[in-house]
Amino acid sequence: DVKVTQSSRYLVKRTGEKVFLECVQDMDHENMFWYRQDPGLGLRLIYFSYDVKMKEKGDIPEGYSVSREKKERFSLILESASTNQTSMYLCASSLGAGGGDEQFFGPGTRLTVL
Amino acid sequence: SQKIEQNSEALNIQEGKTATLTCNYTNYSPAYLQWYRQDPGRGPVFLLLIRENEKEKRKERLKVTFDTTLKQSLFHITASQPADSATYLCALDGTGFQKLVFGTGTRLLVSP
Numbered sequence: 406d407v408k409v410t411q412s413s414r415y416l417v418k419r420t421g422e423k424v425f426l427e428c429v430q431d432m433d434h435e436n437m438f439w440y441r442q443d444p445g446l447g448l449r450l451i452y453f454s455y456d457v458k459m460k461e462k463g464d465i466p467e468g469y470s471v472s473r474e475k476k477e478r479f480s481l482i483l484e485s486a487s488t489n490q491t492s493m494y495l496c497a498s499s500l501g502a503g504g505g506d507e508q509f510f511g512p513g514t515r516l517t518v519l
Numbered sequence: 520s521q522k523i524e525q526n527s528e529a530l531n532i533q534e535g536k537t538a539t540l541t542c543n544y545t546n547y548s549p550a551y552l553q554w555y556r557q558d559p560g561r562g563p564v565f566l567l568l569i570r571e572n573e574k575e576k577r578k579e580r581l582k583v584t585f586d587t588t589l590k591q592s593l594f595h596i597t598a599s600q601p602a603d604s605a606t607y608l609c610a611l612d613g614t615g616f617q618k619l620v621f622g623t624g625t626r627l628l629v630s631p
Contacts, residue, residue: 409562436617445527447623448563448608455617463618495562499617505551505570506617510562 408432409511411496417517424483426514428496435501437479438508439463439471441492448495454479455501486518521546525609525622532599532629540594540625542609547620549611552585552592557606557624566607567594599629 412427430437439451440463450463452471460471468490472480479498483490494514499506522545532538542552551570555563569576569585569592576583582595596603606624613620 438618440621445623448610448621450618450620453618497562501617504612504617505553505568507553507565507568508563508619510564513560513562515560 409496409498409509411494411511411514413514414512415515415517417519418483418486419519420487422483422486422518424486424516424518426481426483426494426496426516428479428481428498428511429477430479430498430509431477432498432500432509433476434498434509435476436499436506437473438497438499439469439479439481440495440497441465441490442495442513443492451481486516488518490516491518492516521613521620523547523609523611523613523620523622525607525625527623527625529626529628532627534600534629534631536599538596538599538603538627538629540607540627542592542594542622544590544611547590547611547613549613552583552609552611553619554581554583554592554594555608555610555621557608559606563608596627599627601629601631603627604629 440448454473470482496511497508524543554566557563608624610619610621
């Protein structure tokens with residue numbers, strides 16, 4: 406079974422702090438994704454990576470950056486956390502073999518920025 | 520503008536009945552559509568994929584239809600059980616290259 410793990414289930418940070426969210430997948434998937442999920446807005450794509458060191462902006466990249474130095478690991482960075490970044494953050498991966506690949510999600514990190 | 524719409528109101532049904540959830544989209548031409556289940560506090564789990572040239576797909580008690588003329592997908596759970604209670608998300612390849620655009624989900628509540 407594919408497993409996607411995220412470094413924390415719950416995180417509380419202060420405004421202005423630098424925040425790192427880590428995601429690791431164990432199935433040699435090419436693609437990795439970071440989403441945030443908010444009530445009424447659904448899942449929104451922040452960043453996408455289709456290969457090591459390759460990244461592409463999603464729909465809401467402002468205030469975020471990402472790093473993918475190894476195939477299995479995809480990090481989301483909040484350079485200076487703000488209260489409007491309080492959200493559930495979900496990481497996902499997919500095989501990358503072609504169109505229609507299912508995405509495998511991690512359990513999520515609920516981030517609160519005070 | 521581009522939109523994916525799922526009924527935001529919860530769907531309440533009795534155990535044993537068929538649940539039908541709707542996903543409508545506007546200004547997309549998806550090659551496929553996927554359905555996911557999400558339990559509270561957890562990440563979504565993939566259920567089914569249906570491609571644009573397929574009218575219907577089945578998996579156990581689940582059935583998905585895809586009507587590209589109506590720009591709609593229907594998701595059916597037959598003989599529903601309380602364990603089917605969850606939020607169901609539809610997603611399509613709206614912006615290409617293996618990226619998905621998700622609907623906001625519909626919460627299903629199956630009562631005994």
